[in-house]
Each structure stands twice: as structure tokens, then as C-alpha cells.
Amino acid sequence: MQLKRALAAAAAGLLAGGHASGQSAQDDTSTNVDSAVLYYKESERVRAIEPELNVSYKIDEDRKVNFGVVADSLTGATPIGAVPSSQPQTYVRPLRVVPLGTPMTVTTASGGSTVVLIPPATGATTQVIGASTLVPANTLPLDHGFKDTRIAGHLGWEQSLTETVKLAGGAAYSHEHDYRSVSANLGLTKDFNAHNTTLNGAVNYESDSSFPLGGTPTPFTQMSADWKGSNVSKHEVDAVIGVTQVMTRRWLATLSYSYGDSHGYHIDPYRIVSVVDPATGQPTAQLYEDRPDSRRKQSVFLDNKINVAGSVVSLSLRGYKDDWGIKSFTADARYRWQFGEDYYIEPHARYYRQGAADFFRYFLVDGQALPQYASSDTRLGRFHAQTYGMKFGMRIDRGSEFNIRIEHYSQHGNGSPAEAIGQLRQQDLFPDLKAFTVLVGYTYAF
Amino acid sequence: MAERADVTTQFLAMASPCIVIVDTPDSALGAQAGEIAKSEALRVEAKFSRYRPSVVTSINEHAGRDVEVDAETADLIDYTVLCHQLSQGRFDITSGALRRAWKFDRTGALPSESQVLEALKCVGWGRVTWSRPVIRIAAGMEIDFGGVGKEYAVDRALTQIRQHTQVPVLVNLGGDLRVSGPRADGSAWRVAIEDVDRHGVSAGLLELVSGALATSGDAHRHLVSGGVRYGHVLDPMTGWPIADAPRSVTVHADTCSEAGLLAKLAILRGAGAEEFLAAEKIRAWCVR
Amino acid sequence: MKSNCTRYSANRRPEPAGRMRKRGELRAVLALIAGIAMLCGAGCSTLGAKPWEHDLMAEQSMQINPYPLESASDDHIYFSKEASSGGRSFAGGGCGCN
Numbered sequence: 024m025q026l027k028r029a030l031a032a033a034a035a036g037l038l039a040g041g042h043a044s045g046q047s048a049q050d051d052t053s054t055n056v057d058s059a060v061l062y063y064k065e066s067e068r069v070r071a072i073e074p075e076l077n078v079s080y081k082i083d084e085d086r087k088v089n090f091g092v093v094a095d096s097l098t099g100a101t102p103i104g105a106v107p108s109s110q111p112q113t114y115v116r117p118l119r120v121v122p123l124g125t126p127m128t129v130t131t132a133s134g135g136s137t138v139v140l141i142p143p144a145t146g147a148t149t150q151v152i153g154a155s156t157l158v159p160a161n162t163l164p165l166d167h168g169f170k171d172t173r174i175a176g177h178l179g180w181e182q183s184l185t186e187t188v189k190l191a192g193g194a195a196y197s198h199e200h201d202y203r204s205v206s207a208n209l210g211l212t213k214d215f216n217a218h219n220t221t222l223n224g225a226v227n228y229e230s231d232s233s234f235p236l237g238g239t240p241t242p243f244t245q246m247s248a249d250w251k252g253s254n255v256s257k258h259e260v261d262a263v264i265g266v267t268q269v270m271t272r273r274w275l276a277t278l279s280y281s282y283g284d285s286h287g288y289h290i291d292p293y294r295i296v297s298v299v300d301p302a303t304g305q306p307t308a309q310l311y312e313d314r315p316d317s318r319r320k321q322s323v324f325l326d327n328k329i330n331v332a333g334s335v336v337s338l339s340l341r342g343y344k345d346d347w348g349i350k351s352f353t354a355d356a357r358y359r360w361q362f363g364e365d366y367y368i369e370p371h372a373r374y375y376r377q378g379a380a381d382f383f384r385y386f387l388v389d390g391q392a393l394p395q396y397a398s399s400d401t402r403l404g405r406f407h408a409q410t411y412g413m414k415f416g417m418r419i420d421r422g423s424e425f426n427i428r429i430e431h432y433s434q435h436g437n438g439s440p441a442e443a444i445g446q447l448r449q450q451d452l453f454p455d456l457k458a459f460t461v462l463v464g465y466t467y468a469f
Numbered sequence: 470m471a472e473r474a475d476v477t478t479q480f481l482a483m484a485s486p487c488i489v490i491v492d493t494p495d496s497a498l499g500a501q502a503g504e505i506a507k508s509e510a511l512r513v514e515a516k517f518s519r520y521r522p523s524v525v526t527s528i529n530e531h532a533g534r535d536v537e538v539d540a541e542t543a544d545l546i547d548y549t550v551l552c553h554q555l556s557q558g559r560f561d562i563t564s565g566a567l568r569r570a571w572k573f574d575r576t577g578a579l580p581s582e583s584q585v586l587e588a589l590k591c592v593g594w595g596r597v598t599w600s601r602p603v604i605r606i607a608a609g610m611e612i613d614f615g616g617v618g619k620e621y622a623v624d625r626a627l628t629q630i631r632q633h634t635q636v637p638v639l640v641n642l643g644g645d646l647r648v649s650g651p652r653a654d655g656s657a658w659r660v661a662i663e664d665v666d667r668h669g670v671s672a673g674l675l676e677l678v679s680g681a682l683a684t685s686g687d688a689h690r691h692l693v694s695g696g697v698r699y700g701h702v703l704d705p706m707t708g709w710p711i712a713d714a715p716r717s718v719t720v721h722a723d724t725c726s727e728a729g730l731l732a733k734l735a736i737l738r739g740a741g742a743e744e745f746l747a748a749e750k751i752r753a754w755c756v757r
Numbered sequence: 758m759k760s761n762c763t764r765y766s767a768n769r770r771p772e773p774a775g776r777m778r779k780r781g782e783l784r785a786v787l788a789l790i791a792g793i794a795m796l797c798g799a800g801c802s803t804l805g806a807k808p809w810e811h812d813l814m815a816e817q818s819m820q821i822n823p824y825p826l827e828s829a830s831d832d833h834i835y836f837s838k839e840a841s842s843g844g845r846s847f848a849g850g851g852c853g854c855n
Binding site: 057058059061063073075077093095216217219220261263267268269270271272273275277281283320322326328330335341343345347349351353359361367375377380402403408426428432434456458460462464 | 824825833835839842
């Protein structure tokens with residue numbers, strides 16, 4: 024029976040080969056429309072809705088082209104970087120510039136801030152309208168009225184040069200009211216060992232321009248409603264090399280190394296760091312943050328896909344390190360539980376932990392020497408995070424699918440660091456972040 | 470049995486009469502399915518043709534030099550390599566060169582020993598360098614997929630129809646056939662087996678609910694000389710027809726490619742054909 | 758500029774004990790990856806499946822990135838809430854949120 028079995032497997036494989044015209048479901052169709060809507064909600068903070076669309080079209084056996092758009096609408100409150108205090112605090116930020124003498128009534132802007140007219144400097148012909156926010160006692164200062172819409176688009180193409188070599192390239196553009204980004208990428212893949220091994224390499228170049236509302240503040244100067252400096256920019260080059268290997272009939276593994284180098288403006292122009300009294304811990308000043316003007320990062324990524332009786336287990340690990348002193352570790356696991364041909368559910372869990380950047384500071388202390396760089400952005404701090412989610416998918420036709428995924432993300436850092444002084448010991452300097460997401464997707468192939 | 474509303478498409482491909490039967494009352498769908506099978510059969514025939522410009526003629530014309538092949542051809546070559554190994558070298562796609570000695574025409578003449586030895590010099594997969602996706606055959610050699618091409622075409626035609634519709638279908642390319650499953654009402658397809666000696670005469674009826682049938686044998690090409698029947702299946706090791714091979718072997722398997730290969734492997738065993746089929750528990754019929 | 762950063766690190770606060778655990782994890786990841794890479798390098802031609810055994814690999818669920826919109830969406834969320842980026846692929850354009 025050995026020979027018959029071997030031959031049966033061989034024949035089955037030959038016919039499953041899928042290289043000749045129109046074998047597998049995906050190859051049979053030439054156009055693929057992929058759409059999704061993401062709903063993201065942080066408890067008491069930011070909320071976002073993000074619809075996205077990607078269309079790919081196979082011109083012929085060797086060439087494929089794709090384009091996509093994403094719209095990102097973000098509203099809600101976000102921390103400004105200041106520490107909470109046992110006493111109320113006020114902060115102002117500029118909204119827009121108007122000609123001198125513009126009549127104005129004081130109104131309430133969104134999110135509980137008050138619109139105020141900032142007294143102009145002598146001899147000035149324009150005036151700034153700012154928003155003044157009162158932060159109640161023992162509350163983390165947030166910037167309400169945070170509203171932003173981003174539109175991004177990308178174009179890509181892929182071409183087989185030979186049976187084993189493929190070239191791909193693309194460009195992307197992203198625009199929001201205070202930020203613009205343009206990027207281009209190029210990649211090459213080559214297959215070896217009868218398509219069991221694939222080597223790939225790619226480079227990406229990105230150029231970003233930032234034109235913050237209110238202008239670009241000078242780092243370590245006191246937060247004010249003055250209209251500040253001009254636009255700034257940042258450039259980044261990234262490269263990745265990787266190998267994907269068919270380990271066995273049921274196990275596919277991929278390993279990659281990425282390197283990125285960026286130069287330019289990395290500061291968050293809206294963020295400040297509180298300066299506190301060395302005895303009481305009460306904030307005495309709010310200084311605009313400062314970050315280095317370059318960043319070099321590296322990461323190693325390992326991903327595995329294992330077919331277990333028709334269901335698929337995905338396990339991935341990533342290690343990251345950059346020259347800001349941040350190191351992180353990510354572990355991600357999914358189990359796609361297939362029910363027949365058409366339905367699946369996929370539970371998902373992700374664990375992430377990162378160390379703080381060298382220049383991360385919860386606050387600065389009045390009287391001490393200023394460090395070279397400082398930021399209280401908790402995204403650069405030390406924390407661990409977990410994601411738990413469940414996805415449900417339904418196949419509608421060859422290559423067409425509907426799916427819905429619900430996830431919960433929570434981030435936990437140290438809210439009572441040892442260096443807290445005075446009233447800061449009673450405050451939570453790193454509140455937990457909790458977010459809930461729903462992603463609905465629909466893919467249609469024809 | 471009442472007349473069923475089958476839609477049939479008939480055409481000529483691979484020098485054989487072909488028929489596609491679709492069990493559906495929808496004549497447009499039946500015609501479409503028939504057309505799909507026909508174009509796929511013609512595509513495979515053209516791609517691996519020994520006569521018209523094709524992948525095969527390209528490889529043969531460039532004997533002695535490297536030729537890079539596409540994925541489908543590479544898959545087919547890999548498959549024939551496995552068949553070569555499983556048959557301990559008796560199945561060999563380079564054995565076509567023996568045609569230079571064995572004409573199997575109406576003159577009924579046998580080749581001489583030296584003619585056979587001359588042709589044998591250009592036979593042997595061992596002389597081929599195959600490192601996917603590049604193949605190099607030695608000067609003077611030739612390859613042909615005649616041993617697997619028709620069955621592969623049957624399987625591909627059926628797969629193509631299946632991408633389009635799930636209605637019950639039977640694809641028959643010159644006697645090598647495959648069904649998608651039972652008929653619409655659950656009953657079996659009825660297939661007539663041709664008599665080995667009498668062309669066009671039925672020797673029996675087979676009922677098929679699944680899988681494929683392929684036949685290997687000498688029914689239409691053979692020589693009779695000095696009272697001895699020489700079948701057209703040649704042994705690539707000796708250059709002579711397989712001794713004591715059955716007149717025909719029909720195998721039933723899940724796919725036509727598998728059935729065709731098993732039938733050829735059985736014939737290549739010569740006297741041991743039935744033993745081979747029994748040992749491997751293959752559903753087959755031998756005619757001696 | 759790199760020189761600024763190295764000068765700065767001399768003034769760093771003493772490392773909290775927890776950092777050692779993170780470093781250990783990073784080392785574990787690198788060791789595991791180095792092991793697999795060596796295995797691959799040594800016998801990549803013996804690893805793998807015959808061409809006719811690639812049937813399961815053709816399934817969409819076995820692709821490395823079967824749902825690109827979902828992973829792009831995830832990458833964007835994690836990029837805006839965490840300090841790390843990259844690994845799987847490049848983002849299609851920055852968003853100024855990190």
C-alpha cells in the first residue's frame with residue numbers, strides 16, 4: 024500500500040499546485056476588495072473610528088497592483104504630560120491667530136476649556152486666541168477637545184521577474200491638520216529549495232512634516248499661549264531582511280531583522296513636563312518637553328504558523344531595542360479554530376512589556392539641573408500591556424469573507440514611583456490605560 | 470431508466486475523442502462547463518505538445534543547455550521524478566527517444582539490436598540535470614509527458630469546472646476519465662469499457678460514483694511479428710517492449726493522474742502486473 | 758546625533774531591578790532566534806516539504822499575513838500607544854502620534 028499512498032499524495036499535491044491558471048480560490052479571482060472599519064475607545068479618553076479600504080488587482084500571472092485609503096477620525100482627551108496636583112491647575116494653549124482688534128466674546132470651547140483672547144505684545148498687529156483649561160484637584164491634566172482627522176492613501180505594485188524572484192514597490196501619503204507624511208518602499212524576494220525557503224529584503228524611506236497648531240515651541244520653555252516657531256520635519260530610513268521557511272508540511276516559520284534610523288524633529292509639540300517643588304511636590308512650572316533629534320532602532324521578529332488538524336495556531340515573538348534606551352518584548356498567540364469550510368473563531372492573546380526611555384521623567388524637580396532631554400510621555404515609560412480578543416469569521420464565497428473582532432487592551436505602569444515627592448506620593452502618576460476595539464471586516468473577491 | 474437531461478460537449482484533443490457530460494437541466498451551464506473542460510484540455514495539450522512549439526519542444530531543442538521552466542511544468546517534472554523513483558526507473562519521461570527505433574507502423578518491422586542500442590544511448594533520467602526550476606537534458610535526448618499528460622489534463626479540466634460549478638460532471642479524454650461525484654439523483658455514471666481487440670465495441674459496463682479511471686495498454690499500438698505480440702510500452706532499461714505485459718490494465722483511483730500512473734506501473738511489471746496490483750490493493754482490471 | 762545620546766546615558770538614573778528581567782527576556786528571544794537560524798543555515802535544504810506537500814501552505818489561513826488590513830490596523834494602534842514599532846513590515850506612512 025506504500026506505493027499507492029505515496030502516489031496518491033503525489034498526485035494530490037501535483038493538482039493542488041495552484042500555479043497553472045486559476046487553481047486556488049485567490050488565484051482564480053483577479054480583483055480583491057478588502058474593507059474594514061475599526062472602532063477604538065479608551066475609557067474616559069480618546070475615541071476613534073477608522074474605515075479602511077484596499078483594492079488589489081492582478082494584471083496577469085506576473086503582475087499585481089494595489090491601492091488603498093484609510094480615514095482616521097480621533098476625538099477625546101489625551102494627557103498633556105503634566106502631573107496631577109492636590110490643588111487645581113490651569114494651562115493655556117494657542118488656538119489661532121487673528122488680526123488685532125477682532126471683536127470676541129469669551130465662549131466655552133469643547134471639553135470644558137474657555138476660549139480667551141491673549142494680550143498681544145506691543146507693536147503687534149495680530150492677536151492669539153487661546154484655550155484655557157482648568158484642571159480640578161487630583162485629576163490628571165488632559166487636553167480635551169482633541170480632534171483630528173487623518174486621511175492616508177497608498178499605492179503598490181508587485182512583479183515576478185523570474186519564477187523565483189519577485190520585486191515590489193509602493194508609496195504612501197498621509198495628511199492630518201498638523202502632520203504630513205510621505206513614504207516610498209522597495210522590496211525583493213527570492214525563493215530557494217523548491218519554494219521552501221524565501222529570502223526577502225526591503226527598504227522604506229519616510230519624510231514627515233509637522234506644523235503644530237500654535238507653532239513649534241522651544242523645548243524647556245514655559246508653556247504659554249504665544250504663537251511659536253515654524254514647521255519642522257523628520258526623515259527616516261528603515262530596512263528589513265528576513266527568511267521564511269517551510270519547516271514541515273504543517274509548519275511555516277519566518278524570521279526577520281529590522282533596522283531603522285530617523286533624524287529630525289521627534290518631540291511631541293503639545294506635551295509638557297511638570298517642574299515640582301522639591302519639598303511639597305506641587306507643580307511650579309510646565310516646560311515643553313525635549314527629545315533627541317535622532318533615533319536608531321532594531322528589532323528581531325519570529326512568527327510561526329502551525330496547521331493542527333485544519334485549524335491554525337500562530338505564535339510570534341518580537342524583541343526591540345533603540346538608542347533611546349527603550350527595550351521591549353512582545354509575545355502574540357492566536358488559535359484559528361476552523362468549523363467546516365466556512366466558519367472560524369479565533370481567540371487571541373498578546374503580551375507586551377517595555378522599559379522606559381533614558382530620558383523619561385515623571386516630573387522635573389525645581390532647583391535641580393535640567394537634563395539634556397526629558398519627556399513624561401507614558402508611551403515612552405516602563406509598562407506592560409495585555410490584549411485579549413476574539414474574532415469570528417464567515418466565508419461567503421471563494422475568496423470572500425466577513426469577519427468581526429472584539430478586543431480589550433490594557434496597559435499598566437508604575438503609578439507610584441520611588442522618586443515621587445510630597446503630594447505626588449498621593450497621586451497616580453501612571454494611570455492604567457484601558458481600551459476596547461471592534462473591527463469589522465469584509466473582503467470581496469471577483 | 471428514463472432519459473436523463475445531460476448536456477454533452479464533444480471534441481478532439483490529444484489525438485483522441487473526448488466527451489464532457491454535465492448532469493444538469495440548465496443547458497447554458499452545461500455548455501459552459503463543457504467549454505471550460507475543452508479549453509483546459511487544449512491548453513494542457515498545447516503546453517506539453519511534442520509537435521507544436523511548446524515547453525516540451527523548447528526543452529528538447531535546447532538539449533545540452535539549461536532551460537528554466539515555469540511553476541506548472543516544474544510541478545509536473547517533480548511528479549514524474551517521483552514516479553521514476555517509485556517504479557525503480559521503469560517509468561522514465563526520457564524514454565521517448567526509443568521511438569527512433571520502434572515505429573509501430575503498419576510495416577510491422579522490428580528494429581535491429583544495434584538500432585535499439587543506438588536509441589538507448591539517449592535514454593535515461595540519470596543523464597538529466599534537474600534543479601528546480603532549471604532542467605538540462607543531454608544532447609540528443611528528448612523528454613515527453615505523454616505518460617502523464619492526458620491524465621493530468623483530465624484532472625485539471627475537472628478542477629477548472631469545479632471552480633465554476635458543483636453540478637455532477639464526467640470528463641472523458643480518450644478513455645481516461647474522472648467524475649466529480651455521483652449523478653444529481655445519487656445514481657452512478659455508466660461507463661462502457663472498450664474491447665481490446667475490437668475497436669468501438671463494448672466489452673462491459675462499469676458503474677462509477679466517484680474517482681477516476683485510466684487505462685494503459687497496447688490496444689491500438691502494437692506489432693505482431695513471428696506470432697509474438699510486441700506491446701508499445703517499452704522498458705527504458707532494455708529498450709525492448711516489456712515482456713509478458715497485460716494487453717490492458719484499467720485502474721480506478723481518486724484522481725486520473727494517480728490511476729494513469731498505477732496502470733502504467735502495472736504494465737511495466739509485465740508478468741507481475743496482477744501481483745503488483747493485488748499487493749498494493751489497487752482496484753483494477755487486467756486483460757491478457 | 759548619536760554622540761549626544763552616549764554622553765547623556767552617563768547621567769542616567771540607576772537601573773531599577775525590574776530591568777534585569779526585561780534584558781533576560783530579550784536575551785532569551787535572541788538565543789531562540791539564533792538557534793533556529795543556525796538550524797536553518799545548517800539544514801535549510803533538508804527542511805521543508807515536497808512540492809506536492811505544499812497543499813496546506815496554499816490556504817489563506819497559513820499565509821504569514823493573511824489579513825493585511827487587520828494587521829495594519831493593529832500596527833497603527835500599537836504604534837500610537839507603545840514605543841516600539843516595526844517587526845512585521847513598514848507602516849504605510851506616519852501619523853505623528855509617537
